[in-house]
Amino acid sequence: MIELGSRERTQPPPPHIVWESLAAPRRPGGRQWLDLHSDEVEPRILRAVEPELVVWSSLWQERPDDEIRFDIRPTEDGGCSLRWTLLTPAEAPEQAVIDRLRHRLNFLINAQLRFSFGQ
Numbered sequence: 001m002i003e004l005g006s007r008e009r010t011q012p013p014p015p016h017i018v019w020e021s022l023a024a025p026r027r028p029g030g031r032q033w034l035d036l037h038s039d040e041v042e043p044r045i046l047r048a049v050e051p052e053l054v055v056w057s058s059l060w061q062e063r064p065d066d067e068i069r070f071d072i073r074p075t076e077d078g079g080c081s082l083r084w085t086l087l088t089p090a091e092a093p094e095q096a097v098i099d100r101l102r103h104r105l106n107f108l109i110n111a112q113l114r115f116s117f118g119q
Contacts, residue, residue: 001067001087001088001089002087002088002089002090002091002092003085003086003087004066004086004087004088004092004093004098004101004102005085005086005098005101005102005105006083006084006085006086007083007084007102007105007106007109007110008071008081008082008083009081009082009109009110009114010075010079010080010081010082011079011080011081011082011113011114011117012079012114012117012118013079013080013117014051014074014078014079014080015051015052015072015073015074015080016050016051017117018051018072018080018082018113019048019050019051019052019054019072021033021113021116022054022056022070022072022113023045023048023050023054025043026042031113031116031117032116033108033112033113033115033116034108034112034113035112036059037104039060039061039062040059040060040061041058041059041060041061043056043057043058043059043068044056044057045057046067051072052071052072052073053069053070053071053072054069054070054072055067055068055069055070056068056069056070059104059105060101063088063093063101065088065089065090066086066087066088066101067086067087067088068084068085068086068087068105069084069085069087070082070083070084070085070109071083071085082109084105084106084109086101086102086105
């Protein structure tokens with residue numbers, strides 16, 4: 001797999017809460033933070049190891065083989081560090097496409113998900 005982008009930031013809740021939000025973003029009674037665009041598809045969970053790893057299928061119809069890996073580590077303050085990594089098994093697309101995908105993931109994870117926790 002080729003890494004197209006990655007970003008790590010802290011999240012306020014503990015790892016198991018963030019893991020649950022990523023492993024089941026549409027669960028009844030859960031935080032509704034995953035607002036997809038019309039050209040995006042619901043991710044499938046490809047792998048999950050509670051509370052440290054979730055791997056999604058691609059969000060983008062035009063890039064069905066890409067994967068999004070989430071690595072979750074506890075922090076000393078009781079929260080966690082969350083790293084998303086966008087991976088592809090194929091050749092990397094043009095830089096403009098990479099930039100668009102990275103921006104979208106960063107918005108979903110470091111804005112929408114974070115805001116769902118009250119940050």
